[in-house]
Structures are given as structure tokens and as C-alpha cells.
Amino acid sequence: MWLFHSQCTSKARLVGKTVIITGANTGIGKETARDFYRRGARVILACRDLQKANDALEDLKNNPPSRADRKQFQGAPGELVIYRLDLSSLKSVKECARNLITKESAIHLLINNAGVMMCPQETTEDGFELQLQTNYIGHFLLTLLLLPKIQSSEPICRIVNVSSAIYKHGIIHDDLNLKESYTPLKAYIQSKLANILFTKELARRLKEANINGINVYSLHPGVIPTELGRHFNRTIFPGVNTVIRTVLRPFLKNPEQGAQTTIYCSVDEKAADETGLYYKECNVATLHWRAQDNQIAKNLWDQTCRLLHLKPDEDLATFLKTVSNC
Ligand SMILES: NC(=O)c1ccc[n+]([C@@H]2O[C@H](COP(=O)([O-])OP(=O)(O)OC[C@H]3O[C@@H](n4cnc5c(N)ncnc54)[C@H](OP(=O)(O)O)[C@@H]3O)[C@@H](O)[C@H]2O)c1
Numbered sequence: 001m002w003l004f005h006s007q008c009t010s011k012a013r014l015v016g017k018t019v020i021i022t023g024a025n026t027g028i029g030k031e032t033a034r035d036f037y038r039r040g041a042r043v044i045l046a047c048r049d050l051q052k053a054n055d056a057l058e059d060l061k062n063n064p065p066s067r068a069d070r071k072q073f074q075g076a077p078g079e080l081v082i083y084r085l086d087l088s089s090l091k092s093v094k095e096c097a098r099n100l101i102t103k104e105s106a107i108h109l110l111i112n113n114a115g116v117m118m119c120p121q122e123t124t125e126d127g128f129e130l131q132l133q134t135n136y137i138g139h140f141l142l143t144l145l146l147l148p149k150i151q152s153s154e155p156i157c158r159i160v161n162v163s164s165a166i167y168k169h170g171i172i173h174d175d176l177n178l179k180e181s182y183t184p185l186k187a188y189i190q191s192k193l194a195n196i197l198f199t200k201e202l203a204r205r206l207k208e209a210n211i212n213g214i215n216v217y218s219l220h221p222g223v224i225p226t227e228l229g230r231h232f233n234r235t236i237f238p239g240v241n242t243v244i245r246t247v248l249r250p251f252l253k254n255p256e257q258g259a260q261t262t263i264y265c266s267v268d269e270k271a272a273d274e275t276g277l278y279y280k281e282c283n284v285a286t287l288h289w290r291a292q293d294n295q296i297a298k299n300l301w302d303q304t305c306r307l308l309h310l311k312p313d314e315d316l317a318t319f320l321k322t323v324s325n326c
Pocket residue numbers: 022023024025026027028029046047048049052085086087088089113114115116117134162163164165220221222223224225226227228229
């Protein structure tokens with residue numbers, strides 16, 4: 001277990017706040033949900049498998065975080081609610097967003113956490129490469145569909161995109177779907193770089209639209225042996241997970257430790273005045289040049305809009321109207 005991991009020390013309570021976490025039934029997302037629920041939030045578990053989501057809900061209700069004596073966990077817990085969301089289906093993303101907009105009175109925090117890593121090449125029902133759609137395009141669309149609702153829940157709202165430090169080894173390819181050049185790793189890295197560029201570009205557009213009550217964050221959670229490695233035995237070699245757990249053992253975090261930077265970006269008072277930045281170990285981290293280029297971020301936004309048949313209007317209000325009609 002990684003002994004030198006950072007801890008989110010904020011004592012903030014989240015009573016009266018509604019939080020959406022994608023992929024909250026296991027791993028980092030589930031531990032993030034455990035923390036927020038005990039801080040008093042209404043926590044929405046946005047998951048593709050309702051049985052797994054229900055099992056997670058029972059576990060979250062019955063088991064507090066390991067340091068339950070902390071001040072932020074004193075007081076009544078919040079609520080746990082499940083919504084169905086399959087990020088690899090645009091239809092499901094739109095349906096989920098519609099349900100959330102209709103049924104929820106506010107959305108204060110959106111945690112784009114769900115992800116898949118290094119799966120064999122697969123095309124979704126929408127014609128996109130699976131990792132690209134699950135990790136990036138699905139979250140892009142979900143965020144934009146929910147943005148008006150988030151805006152109406154101001155003054156303090158945050159959008160947190162869970163990326164990975166591996167982003168620095170990749171680029172954004174002309175063919176985002178990597179039709180002719182797919183490798184499981186290349187596709188994962190590109191999707192995680194896209195999470196960071198999306199964060200920067202969304203923050204820029206919000207600033208330009210004078211929307212100051214919504215901050216956007218991206219982060220690396222650390223290295224955590226979760227179910228994320230479920231495809232490794234097929235796409236790397238059989239037994240690789242055992243090797244990783246053995247060789248990387250001193251550097252691995254448990255999922256609760258892995259959730260700390262997400263929690264920091266979501267609740268910490270110091271981060272409240274920051275937007276568009278990238279975080280590691282509960283701190284702002286410097287981005288590699290690959291993720292610093294504003295033009296690449298803008299191009300990716302436009303390219304994504306083209307894939308989704310959306311007109312990438314520079315005026316955010318006009319653009320969001322187009323998105324809501326898609
Ligand atoms: N673990 C690490 O070392 C590490 C390092 C860097 C970054 N990250 C990032 O951290 C995030 C969380 O990863 P994790 O380690 O907690 O992985 P995990 O344990 O595999 O959890 C991933 C979650 O995403 C959900 N998911 C997958 N495909 C989905 C889809 N199409 N629609 C909706 N939900 C879907 C999974 O649901 P099912 O259970 O139904 O599959 C699961 O709830 C990911 O974005 C990952 O890239 C992780």
C-alpha cells in the first residue's frame with residue numbers, strides 16, 4: 001500500500017448538495033460516493049448495471065469510510081439514488097440526462113469518473129471506438145446536456161474529470177477512432193488526454209461566457225488495483241495483473257486513497273477559486289506540453305462536435321441550446 005498518499009483534509013459537509021458520480025458501483029467512484037454520502041450529500045450513482053449499483057448502494061449504506069470519526073463524517077448521512085447510465089450509448093446518455101434534468105431540483109457536483117482501460121478493439125452502437133466513447137465522448141455529451149441545470153444550481157458547482165497521468169505519453173489523433181491504427185494502450189491514453197483537454201476548453205468557454213459559478217477540474221488519482229485492469233489478461237498477457245500487483249506493490253493505493261484527489265477537487269476550499277487545472281495528490285500539478293496547447297484543446301472540442309453532429313458555436317449559450325436539442 002502506498003504510504004505517502006495525500007488525504008483530502010477538508011471538513012466540508014455537503015448537506016443540501018446533489019452529486020452525480022459516473023461508474024460509482026466499484027473502485028474509485030464507489031469510494032468517492034462513500035465519502036460524499038457520509039458528508040450528507042444526495043449522491044446519485046450513475047451506473048450501467050443496476051444490480052451492481054444496488055449491491056454498491058447497500059455496501060455504502062452499511063459501511064462508513066475507514067476514518068469515520070473525522071469531523072466531516074459527523075452528522076446524518078445523505079441519500080443514495082441510482083440512475084441508469086451507459087456511457088457507450090449516446091441514447092443512454094441522453095435518456096439519463098433527461099431523467100436527471102426532470103427529476104432533480106439541482107446538480108452541484110458532477111464527477112465524470114467511469115472508465116474502461118485497454119479493452120480489445122470494439123465499436124459501439126454509435127460507431128465510435130469503445131474507450132473513446134466511454135471515457136471521453138459519453139462524458140463530453142453528459143456534461144454539456146447537464147450544464148444548464150448545473151448553472152441553475154450555482155453559486156458553487158464543480159465538474160471533476162478523472163483522467164490519468166498516462167495522458168502525457170499520447171497525442172490526439174486525426175482519426176479519434178483509430179480505425180486503422182488501434183492499440184488498446186494508444187486508445188486509452190488518447191481518451192485520458194482528451195479528458196484533460198476537455199477540462200481546459202470547458203473552463204475557457206465558461207470564463208468567456210462570464211459563468212463564474214462552475215469550476216472544472218481534471219486529475220490523476222494514483223495507481224490503484226481496481227477492476228480497471230479487467231481486460232489486461234487478454235490485451236497484455238495472462239497473469240499480468242498478478243505481476244503488476246507484485247512489482248508495483250509499494251506504489252499502489254487502495255480505492256479509498258485513490259479517491260482522495262477527486263474528493264479534494266470536489267470539496268476543498270482552496271480549490272474553490274481554481275478552474276481548468278490538473279491535480280495529483282490533492283494539489284495542482286503542472287501539465288506536460290501535450291496537454292497545454294489551447295489550440296489542440298479547441299480543435300478536439302470542434303472535432304468532437306463534428307462526430308456528434310453538433311455545430312460548435314463559440315457562443316456557449318447558443319451552443320448549449322443546440323446540444324439540448326440533439
Ligand atoms: N485504477 C487506477 O490505477 C487508475 C489510474 C488512473 C486513472 N484511473 C481512472 O479512474 C477512473 C475510475 O477507475 P477505477 O480504477 O475505479 O476502475 P473500475 O474499478 O474498473 O471502475 C470503473 C467504473 O466505470 C464503470 N463503467 C465502465 N464502462 C461504463 C459504461 N459504458 N457506462 C457507465 N459506466 C461504465 C464501471 O462499471 P461496471 O462495473 O458496470 O463495469 C465501473 O463502475 C477511470 O476513469 C480510470 O481511467 C484509474
